[in-house]
Amino acid sequence: MLRDITLGQYFPGNSVFHRTDPRMKIVLTALYIAAVFLADSWWSYLVMVMGAVLIILFSRIPLRIVISGFKAVMLIIVFTAILNIFWTSGDNEPLWSFWKIRIYTEGLEHAGKMVLRLACLLMGTNVLVSYTTSPIALTDGIERLFAPLKLIKLPVHEFAMMMTIALRFIPTLIEETDKIMNAQKARGADFTEGNLVRRVKALIPILIPLFVSAFMRAGELATAMECRCYNGGEGRTRMTVLKTRFTDWLMLIIFIAYGVGIVLIRN
């Protein structure tokens, strides 16, 4: 039950996007986001939507998954759209008015574009990053991409290592929480009944064992890392060396063309 809300939504597969170098994917995502924000005329929106559709198609992620990831934020999007409809005033006569509420064509247009833009943004980046990149590959990509920042003494490696460890242990912690919850339920604990105070109190039997084991695990991990002579990123070699291939660069060209295309048909 808790398992359903994991952060890492990696969906294993073997599509073009799965095989793209994670560093390149971060760059592509940045390009994609820029392109989506640059679109303004309806024609550029059409190109934008087509881009999103193509990304989803080529990733071969089932549409069901893509949409279910989108559902979570649907409420926010609908809310912004409604705000847009009511709060935008136009130059022409209102399309519809009732009491103090006036709805203009501009409002509808704004809302429509807003929904499209947010939908494309979310689905596209989700597919490019979350669904097709394993968390480990992602942090690896981030570390390498930002490696130059080490020159100005930013702890890039340490940061990436922290992210990797955190990502690695999220599923473990969730599993652990599940287990502890079940163990307490087996002793008759009830997490769904009573007022707020009682419910918060009911969390104690879960949180204490969870923290105890998390701290113990952190200590063990630190020891295990030291036993294997870990002493930071200095001089560390890698098992998987990232190499950009021809298709990665091709992908970059396609994404640049996509962005330029959208810019060209702007108003």
Next chain:
Amino acid sequence: MTKIELKGVSYLYGGKTPFEKKALNNINACIEAGSITGLIGHTGSGKSTLVQLLNGLLRPMEGQVLLDGRDIWEKRARMRDLRFKVGLVFQYPEYQLFEETVEKDIAFGPKNMGLSDEEIRHRVADAAKFCGLDQRLLKKSPFELSGGQKRRVAIAGVMAMTPEVLILDEPAAGLDPQGRSDIFGGICEYRRKTGATVIIVSHSMEDIARYCDRVLVMSKGQVWAEGSCDEIFNRADELEAIGLDIPQIARFVRMLKAEGVDLGDNLYTVGEVYRALIPYFKGGDGGAS
């Protein structure tokens, strides 16, 4: 009389994702009231999944789980009562301890049952006795104890609810021999005093042979066989094929038999074999060979 019955039970983890995994497939089994049943099977065969179905922590996708002839999912509101009736001790239960003192931790279950303080005190004292925890330990913090002691506290926490069915998922895993026999001794004691039905998941064929009347063998999410220890351990070769074993001493008896020394069948504990071997040493030649 049948205490628990499983009818065509199937369970699936991670439905509708690429991580989908059928953990149980069409399980049919009966557990006799008052028996000690050993549940064996290689890792990943679905033992832990099965025991969680028995106290309603997991809901079967197909099939029914019957307790005293009634489907446990018939009335959802009674789920908590079911958990008090079917006590489940998880694998490595020492990680569930959270209270300030051992005493309070053992009292967590009975408190959830809404018992009086007087009754709770009784239950905690009884459960502690079953598990061999002395009075001095009860006042300590559970986090100060050794691994084996923590394990016993956790088991006592479930026994204190005096469940009619006590299920233990690998209760002795990772313990020293003394710790093992203490725990199993406590379980047997609990059953003797309360007449409860007991189910023990274990990887130790020795423990199964010594403490259980019935054995349920699982393989790949299905019930592979069900029977008495004799019936099951007689199929040594087949057991080996599904990644299981027979007690070492039984293997020894089989080897002797192959060498022409027949001690007889159904010997699974060192004590039994010892007694069977004595005549051979006493009479110099013993008679047979």
